[in-house]
Amino acid sequence: MGARRGIPDATVARLPVYHRVLTALQEQRVATVSSEELATESGVNSAKLRKDLSYLGSYGTRGVGYDVEFLVYQIARELGLTHDWPVVIVGIGNLGRALANYGGFASRGFRVVGLLDSDDTTVGQQVGHVVVDVGIDPATARAALGAQAMSRTVRHLNELEDLVIASKPAIAVIATPAKAAQDVCDRLVGAGLKSILNFAPVVLSVPSDVEVRKVDLATELQILAFHEQRRNREAQASPTQVDLTNEETVLVPSGGKL
Amino acid sequence: MGARRGIPDATVARLPVYHRVLTALQEQRVATVSSEELATESGVNSAKLRKDLSYLGSYGTRGVGYDVEFLVYQIARELGLTHDWPVVIVGIGNLGRALANYGGFASRGFRVVGLLDSDDTTVGQQVGHVVVDVGIDPATARAALGAQAMSRTVRHLNELEDLVIASKPAIAVIATPAKAAQDVCDRLVGAGLKSILNFAPVVLSVPSDVEVRKVDLATELQILAFHEQRRNREAQASPTQVDLTNEETVLVPSGGKL
DNA sequence: CGGTGTGAATTCATTCACAGCG
DNA sequence: CGCTGTGAATGAATTCACACCG
Numbered sequence: 001m002g003a004r005r006g007i008p009d010a011t012v013a014r015l016p017v018y019h020r021v022l023t024a025l026q027e028q029r030v031a032t033v034s035s036e037e038l039a040t041e042s043g044v045n046s047a048k049l050r051k052d053l054s055y056l057g058s059y060g061t062r063g064v065g066y067d068v069e070f071l072v073y074q075i076a077r078e079l080g081l082t083h084d085w086p087v088v089i090v091g092i093g094n095l096g097r098a099l100a101n102y103g104g105f106a107s108r109g110f111r112v113v114g115l116l117d118s119d120d121t122t123v124g125q126q127v128g129h130v131v132v133d134v135g136i137d138p139a140t141a142r143a144a145l146g147a148q149a150m151s152r153t154v155r156h157l158n159e160l161e162d163l164v165i166a167s168k169p170a171i172a173v174i175a176t177p178a179k180a181a182q183d184v185c186d187r188l189v190g191a192g193l194k195s196i197l198n199f200a201p202v203v204l205s206v207p208s209d210v211e212v213r214k215v216d217l218a219t220e221l222q223i224l225a226f227h228e229q230r231r232n233r234e235a236q237a238s239p240t241q242v243d244l245t246n247e248e249t250v251l252v253p254s255g256g257k258l
Numbered sequence: 259m260g261a262r263r264g265i266p267d268a269t270v271a272r273l274p275v276y277h278r279v280l281t282a283l284q285e286q287r288v289a290t291v292s293s294e295e296l297a298t299e300s301g302v303n304s305a306k307l308r309k310d311l312s313y314l315g316s317y318g319t320r321g322v323g324y325d326v327e328f329l330v331y332q333i334a335r336e337l338g339l340t341h342d343w344p345v346v347i348v349g350i351g352n353l354g355r356a357l358a359n360y361g362g363f364a365s366r367g368f369r370v371v372g373l374l375d376s377d378d379t380t381v382g383q384q385v386g387h388v389v390v391d392v393g394i395d396p397a398t399a400r401a402a403l404g405a406q407a408m409s410r411t412v413r414h415l416n417e418l419e420d421l422v423i424a425s426k427p428a429i430a431v432i433a434t435p436a437k438a439a440q441d442v443c444d445r446l447v448g449a450g451l452k453s454i455l456n457f458a459p460v461v462l463s464v465p466s467d468v469e470v471r472k473v474d475l476a477t478e479l480q481i482l483a484f485h486e487q488r489r490n491r492e493a494q495a496s497p498t499q500v501d502l503t504n505e506e507t508v509l510v511p512s513g514g515k516l
Numbered sequence: 517c518g519g520t521g522t523g524a525a526t527t528c529a530t531t532c533a534c535a536g537c538g
Numbered sequence: 539c540g541c542t543g544t545g546a547a548t549g550a551a552t553t554c555a556c557a558c559c560g
Contacts, residue, residue, distance in 0.1 A: 008528075008529070009528090009529095010529060011529095016474070016477040021461070034540090034541065035542070036541085043463075045531075046541095047531055050542065051543080060543080062541055062542045063539075064542090065541070066542090079487075080484055083487065087479070094352075094355055097352055099475065104459055104476035105475070107476075108480065170483075194486065195483075197478050203275065211482060211486075213478050213481060215475070216274070218366055220455055221343070221366070222273070222338075223271060224471055225339070226270050227453065227469050228338065228428050228429065228453045231452065267550090268552090293519070293521095305555090308521065309551090312520085312522070318519080319520075320519055321518050323519070324520090
């Protein structure tokens with residue numbers, strides 16, 4: 001039973017991991033893989049993995065496993081990695097720069113078509129490496145370089161609408177300070193964007209047909225701090241170890257977890 | 259009924275958002291807030307918010323709402339934001355630099371005590387602004403500046419163990435390339451760290467008493483791409499617009515928002 | 517009256533366990 | 539026989555709806 005309708009969100013969130021692991025296996029010339037192996041490499045258990053994959057279709061072979069190459073392709077197609085996704089980045093501070101340079105984007109069909117900032121000292125700067133695959137013919141290379149150089153030059157925020165019209169980004173990344181984020185978001189939405197990745201530490205309000213995903217660095221640290229604190233509270237309450245040394249790794253003999 | 263035992267993970271993940279919103283309200287001198295208001299600002303519904311807060315204790319007043327200042331403190335305490343959390347960042351590329359400079363850390367008790375990299379041209383560099391609050395007395399300022407300058411100088415990865423002994427970081431951030439991440443992780447774990455925030459696109463394997471949280475930029479984009487693709491498929495199936503140009507993503511002229 | 521706190525109902529996700537296929 | 543694919547069981551998170559209190 002192929003399930004074209006409604007892959008659960010939790011599954012969608014794991015597909016990129018499976019895809020990455022499978023791609024690595026592919027590079028090692030591994031032809032097939034069992035749910036058990038793939039699950040271990042992906043940090044999940046095998047039942048979950050099999051159920052996840054079953055939402056895409058029955059792509060495995062009983063008694064054998066999954067064909068790596070075939071599965072890579074199926075997941076890529078499901079995620080839309082076979083398309084080209086033009087991305088605009090707004091806010092070219094440290095984080096925006098880091099994102100503009102991030103290799104993991106280009107390799108999966110995400111192509112930076114524009115960089116925007118409102119700071120006059122940043123506008124006009126060239127950001128990131130301009131790279132062309134070797135073995136490309138000179139004319140194409142020249143054109144590609146030109147286009148890349150263009151899309152790597154930071155433009156002023158007030159060109160946002162022009163950029164959207166000209167380059168039709170499908171996804172916008174907001175890496176501005178918190179204060180500017182909602183305004184930028186409103187303009188992106190006004191220009192027709194429907195997919196936004198937000199790094200600013202604010203909750204953006206958008207119409208219900210726009211999807212926003214949020215990455216909040218401080219939040220992640222706070223969650224870690226919560227668990228760290230809980231661990232310490234428990235250690236204090238428990239009878240054993242004195243653990244004010246740094247070298248610890250006392251690895252609880254047979255730990256009382258949760 | 260105060261619930262000391264077991265705040266659900268999903269709730270813990272939302273507490274930082276509530277805390278941020280409440281802090282903003284506090285700065286606007288708002289004294290009390292209802293679950294409805296706080297929920298809207300936090301992007302959740304009010305029932306969820308009330309249930310979340312109920313895990314911390316009965317801190318609201320019926321017919322009135324929550325005391326902003328009191329609630330800020332309670333959440334901060336629960337998350338451990340009243341502590342100081344020394345952080346070490348490993349991998350000082352674009353992202354590591356961005357993280358080292360990120361203001362959202364310092365303001366919540368996260369203090370960068372060390373920066374590590376294995377690249378000799380990076381080692382020795384000074385990263386990030388060294389800042390001291392105004393109105394501090396000169397001697398203290400001098401000491402603070404010294405300590406900060408120290409902790410802002412990139413040190414070589416092979417000093418990792420020394421740094422852990424000297425500065426006792428509670429949390430490590432891995433911002434290295436994928437290839438280096440597992441090795442770095444093993445060394446951090448070996449040195450006793452139990453809380454790791456991983457930006458490298460790999461699944462880290464760690465003992466079960468170590469907590470790893472992962473932020474994967476490419477993954478987030480892929481999830482957006484999935485939904486974007488689904489939206490487009492549906493649009494295609496629906497009667498209106500033709501959209502078979504190669505440049506795809508034909509912007510709807512003046513939006514039919516939902 | 518207005519708004520919190522919370523059992524009960526519901527929805528969503530994970531895990532179990534095994535039938536059935538290659 | 540080995541491993542996938544999946545119903546059924548369990549568990550977690552969300553939402554409902556209202557008793558209860560200030």
